Amino acid sequence: MQMQTLKFIKKTAPPWSNGTVSTPNGPVYKVSTDWTRPDYWGMIKSRAGAFRMNYAVEPGLYAVGEPTKDSDVLVTANYKLSFDTLRRELKGLNAWVLVLDTKSINVWCAAGKGTFGTDELIKRISDTRLDTVVSHRRIILPQLGAIGVNASIVQKQTGFRVSFGPVRAQDIPAYIGAKYKKTPGISRIRFTILDRLVLTPLEINPAMKKFPWFAAVVLFLFGLQPSGILFAHAWHGGLLFLVMGLLAVFAGAFLTPALLPFIPFRSFAIKGWIVGMLMVFLFTQVFNAIVLHDTILLIVAFLLFPAMSSYLALQFTGATTFTGISGVKKELKIGLPIYIGTASISLVLMIVFKLKEWGVV
Amino acid sequence: MKYLANVTTLQYASDKCTGCGRCVEVCPQGVFVMRDKRAAITDRDLCMECGACAMNCEFGAISVNSGVGCATAIINSMLTGGEPTCGCGDAGGSSCCS
Numbered sequence: 001m002q003m004q005t006l007k008f009i010k011k012t013a014p015p016w017s018n019g020t021v022s023t024p025n026g027p028v029y030k031v032s033t034d035w036t037r038p039d040y041w042g043m044i045k046s047r048a049g050a051f052r053m054n055y056a057v058e059p060g061l062y063a064v065g066e067p068t069k070d071s072d073v074l075v076t077a078n079y080k081l082s083f084d085t086l087r088r089e090l091k092g093l094n095a096w097v098l099v100l101d102t103k104s105i106n107v108w109c110a111a112g113k114g115t116f117g118t119d120e121l122i123k124r125i126s127d128t129r130l131d132t133v134v135s136h137r138r139i140i141l142p143q144l145g146a147i148g149v150n151a152s153i154v155q156k157q158t159g160f161r162v163s164f165g166p167v168r169a170q171d172i173p174a175y176i177g178a179k180y181k182k183t184p185g186i187s188r189i190r191f192t193i194l195d196r197l198v199l200t201p202l203e204i205n206p207a208m209k210k211f212p213w214f215a216a217v218v219l220f221l222f223g224l225q226p227s228g229i230l231f232a233h234a235w236h237g238g239l240l241f242l243v244m245g246l247l248a249v250f251a252g253a254f255l256t257p258a259l260l261p262f263i264p265f266r267s268f269a270i271k272g273w274i275v276g277m278l279m280v281f282l283f284t285q286v287f288n289a290i291v292l293h294d295t296i297l298l299i300v301a302f303l304l305f306p307a308m309s310s311y312l313a314l315q316f317t318g319a320t321t322f323t324g325i326s327g328v329k330k331e332l333k334i335g336l337p338i339y340i341g342t343a344s345i346s347l348v349l350m351i352v353f354k355l356k357e358w359g360v361v
Numbered sequence: 362m363k364y365l366a367n368v369t370t371l372q373y374a375s376d377k378c379t380g381c382g383r384c385v386e387v388c389p390q391g392v393f394v395m396r397d398k399r400a401a402i403t404d405r406d407l408c409m410e411c412g413a414c415a416m417n418c419e420f421g422a423i424s425v426n427s428g429v430g431c432a433t434a435i436i437n438s439m440l441t442g443g444e445p446t447c448g449c450g451d452a453g454g455s456s457c458c459s
Contacts, residue, residue, distance in 0.1 A: 112411070112427075143387060143413075144389060146387035146413035146416065148416070151417050164386050167389055182386070184391060189390065191362060266363060266365050315431075317364075322364055322390065323409060324364060324368065324411075325427070325435070327368045327369075331432075332439070
């Protein structure tokens with residue numbers, strides 16, 4: 001029977017496993033601490049937002065190295081990137097890894113949603129019969145899992161005492177080496193320029209998905225003539241607006257996140273507006289003499305594009321590590337009416353511009 | 362980096378604190394430190410309202426209105442009147458979650 005199970009496991013073993021380790025409840029997969037090409041490729045694709053839903057690992061118990069009854073138990077999410085990040089940092093360690101079913105969402109987000117949560121942890125501890133695999137009663141959770149896991153309830157229901165470990169998997173060896181003591185540096189979440197840059201594709205992609213709508217409106221407005229829609233006209237003025245639209249996306253979804261700490265003011269809306277304003281200013285300095293000679297168009301450009309950049313920058317609050325819901329609500333309360341107002345005024349000005357163009361006014 | 366000042370809903374009643382240190386253990390922003398065997402707040406403006414401290418304070422000394430700090434989610438909740446929920450479960454993929 002045991003042989004058969006092993007055979008079955010070998011046949012369908014995931015590519016990142018390197019054998020099995022036996023437990024009182026049957027064999028579990030041993031996890032490699034090295035990444036192979038598909039792991040890197042998967043990371044790149046998930047960072048780019050190519051597949052958010054199905055980049056998953058089967059929930060359950062896994063082994064790293066040759067763990068014993070005394071080895072540590074590390075808990076993670078079943079988002080494969082979370083799992084991969086963890087296993088890569090466990091070189092040379094012998095440990096158990098307990099993967100929760102978070103619907104292939106990372107620890108932090110899943111904890112916020114409650115899927116990396118108290119109930120799921122209790123269920124997974126009992127399903128894997130963890131109490132028969134290890135003789136101690138300690139489990140180590142990623143610190144950011146504390147948003148969804150109530151440690152005292154877990155202990156009451158399972159007997160396992162939860163320790164919230166480091167924020168980052170890379171600090172786990174140091175944390176274990178220091179006898180489960182955390183230095184303040186290990187507990188603090190960081191937000192380096194690299195962290196921010198990695199997140200920008202997920203800001204740019206949704207913005208660019210909406211861009212065709214913006215382009216359609218712009219080309220329609222510029223192309224509209226008493227005799228119909230003329231493409232020559234549409235391109236003549238419209239192209240510059242499209243370029244400035246792209247600049248607004250660049251300013252709000254890339255430059256503002258990247259340069260975040262160096263842009264004055266704490267409000268993301270203001271930060272985004274400043275960067276957007278700068279871009280429009282630089283752009284008009286370069287191209288003003290050539291095409292943007294109309295005062296109305298110039299006003300629209302200075303109204304609309306900084307506001308677009310500001311709105312996009314405000315979206316980045318969802319990805320940062322230091323903004324709270326109360327602050328975002330406050331920004332939106334003030335910002336939304338301004339954005340809607342700006343868009344409306346811009347539209348009215350565009351109509352005035354058209355009427356002037358047609359010689360009506 | 363700090364976000365807007367004086368907006369956090371974090372409330373801490375130090376008289377209920379037993380000094381277990383959980384809040385210090387879970388806070389990713391260093392808002393709490395242990396001082397004279399009790400938790401103390403360093404700088405409220407550092408709080409990102411994640412809710413980990415309130416979730417893990419056994420003694421009910423901490424409360425905070427936590428939630429998704431994602432603009433899209435909040436706009437949607439303003440429109441629908443519901444609670445802000447993160448769109449990271451949607452196939453479209455949302456910037457809330459990375």
